[in-house]
Amino acid sequence: MISGGTVAFHTLGCKLNFSETSTVARQLSEGGFARVNIDESPDVVVINTCSVTDNADSKCRNFVRRSLKSNPIAYIVVIGCYAQLKPEEIAAIDGVDLVLGANEKFNLPYMLVDLSKKASGLGEIRVGEIKEVRDFIPGFSSGDRTRTFLKVQDGCDYFCAFCTIPLARGRSRSGTIAQTLDSARDAIKRGAKEIVLTGVNIGDFGKANGESLLELIKELDKLGGGIERYRISSIEPNLLSEDIIDFVAKSTKFMPHFHIPLQSGSDDILSAMRRRYRSDLYRSRVDYIRKKMPHAGIGVDVIVGFPGECDSSFKQTYDFINSLNISYLHVFTYSERPNTTALRIDDVIPVQTRQNRNKMLRILSLKKQREHYENFLGGISKVLIESSEDEDLIFGYTPEYVRVAVNMNTVSRNTTTSLLLKTINPNGFVHGSVN
Numbered sequence: 191m192i193s194g195g196t197v198a199f200h201t202l203g204c205k206l207n208f209s210e211t212s213t214v215a216r217q218l219s220e221g222g223f224a225r226v227n228i229d230e231s232p233d234v235v236v237i238n239t240c241s242v243t244d245n246a247d248s249k250c251r252n253f254v255r256r257s258l259k260s261n262p263i264a265y266i267v268v269i270g271c272y273a274q275l276k277p278e279e280i281a282a283i284d285g286v287d288l289v290l291g292a293n294e295k296f297n298l299p300y301m302l303v304d305l306s307k308k309a310s311g312l313g314e315i316r317v318g319e320i321k322e323v324r325d326f327i328p329g330f331s332s333g334d335r336t337r338t339f340l341k342v343q344d345g346c347d348y349f350c351a352f353c354t355i356p357l358a359r360g361r362s363r364s365g366t367i368a369q370t371l372d373s374a375r376d377a378i379k380r381g382a383k384e385i386v387l388t389g390v391n392i393g394d395f396g397k398a399n400g401e402s403l404l405e406l407i408k409e410l411d412k413l414g415g416g417i418e419r420y421r422i423s424s425i426e427p428n429l430l431s432e433d434i435i436d437f438v439a440k441s442t443k444f445m446p447h448f449h450i451p452l453q454s455g456s457d458d459i460l461s462a463m464r465r466r467y468r469s470d471l472y473r474s475r476v477d478y479i480r481k482k483m484p485h486a487g488i489g490v491d492v493i494v495g496f497p498g499e500c501d502s503s504f505k506q507t508y509d510f511i512n513s514l515n516i517s518y519l520h521v522f523t524y525s526e527r528p529n530t531t532a533l534r535i536d537d538v539i540p541v542q543t544r545q546n547r548n549k550m551l552r553i554l555s556l557k558k559q560r561e562h563y564e565n566f567l568g569g570i571s572k573v574l575i576e577s578s579e580d581e582d583l584i585f586g587y588t589p590e591y592v593r594v595a596v597n598m599n600t601v602s603r604n605t606t607t608s609l610l611l612k613t614i615n616p617n618g619f620v621h622g623s624v625n
């Protein structure tokens with residue numbers, strides 16, 4: 191292994207990818223590599239990719255080209271879901287030197303033996319069979335002192351009709367509660383104030399060794415050392431038990447905020463998507479959360495334009511979501527992915543129709559968000575101050591996932607401050623002031 195040199199990282203995609211980039215970065219820094227920015231002529235560039243949509247693939251290709259503009263002799267390594275799914279396509283991109291799969295990415299330090307760029311032709315491919323991937327490599331994101339993405343689970347056994355993640359990340363697996371607590375303690379020691387439990391299907395935590403997500407969150411709740419908040423990033427409705435909701439309702443550290451993928455409000459479409467619940471179960475989860483935590487933040491993933499989604503099933507989805515007391519939507523437009531069973535469904539929805547439906551649900555999301563935010567106006571909320579995105583304002587979130595902006599000179603970063611929530615800004619946040 192080459193010791194020493196400079197390395198830059200670029201991460202595309204989900205929270206899990208950010209936690210894994212940090213894990214690889216820590217491995218390389220233990221090997222003497224110094225982390226630099228992409229425009230500081232790094233010796234090595236590591237691009238961690240996503241492959242959820244076509245767009246994700248092209249973003250990766252664009253970033254390879256940008257990296258080479260900044261340093262034509264940089265050794266380019268591509269990891270992540272796109273690398274596991276389409277290694278040849280990436281290796282053929284001019285300038286790519288090494289492509290690593292889901293298992294191999296954590297061995298990167300041992301693969302950096304010769305940083306000389308490949309003369310021409312295909313980059314080197316080290317991508318194993320996804321079926322062989324069994325190891326769970328724990329990790330957490332660092333570099334953003336306030337909020338840390340803690341990897342608690344990886345892979346998925348569900349094989350929903352539109353999804354390539356099981357093909358990119360393998361079967362569901364997780365570490366033990368003890369291992370996960372060790373990672374959490376490490377993140378807390380590095381200053382994390384908020385930990386977001388992250389994975390692919392985190393409700394599956396502990397399935398292989400008889401442990402459970404509920405047991406894990408109970409143990410995390412007991413940790414001290416300066417951790418103030420936990421969030422459960424995204425959890426399948428059929429794995430979100432009433433016990434978990436009850437525990438979060440009682441806990442002072444687990445935030446009253448849930449993100450629950452719905453994907454469709456039509457039971458026929460849910461069945462075609464091979465989802466493991468129907469709309470009645472979804473509604474019962476939302477209603478139970480509202481009973482226990484009336485103002486909790488509830489986020490919903492929804493896909494528009496899935497094959498067979500005729501006007502009436504889309505109307506069902508729209509009306510179903512409109513009837514739910516939820517807080518915001520993440521709206522995705524269906525995108526054909528190789529080797530998914532959805533490709534076998536004939537009734538393809540025109541792209542323009544998909545985009546129109548996406549727009550309608552984004553407007554509905556703004557309405558829901560406004561209703562959610564209005565619950566807190568005129569009241570005092572505890573906000574964990576995170577990052578600034580504009581010269582005078584700095585932002586943070588309340589426990590119920592209300593995004594709040596406050597004058598930068600009145601608060602300190604990475605601290606929890608009581609703020610009076612005053613007015614809603616059309617850009618999707620609330621103006622607050624120190625109380």
Ligand code: SF4
Pocket residue numbers: 346347348349350353354355356390391426
């Ligand atoms: S639950 Fe379905 S959508 Fe989610 S990662 Fe697994 S296969 Fe994909």
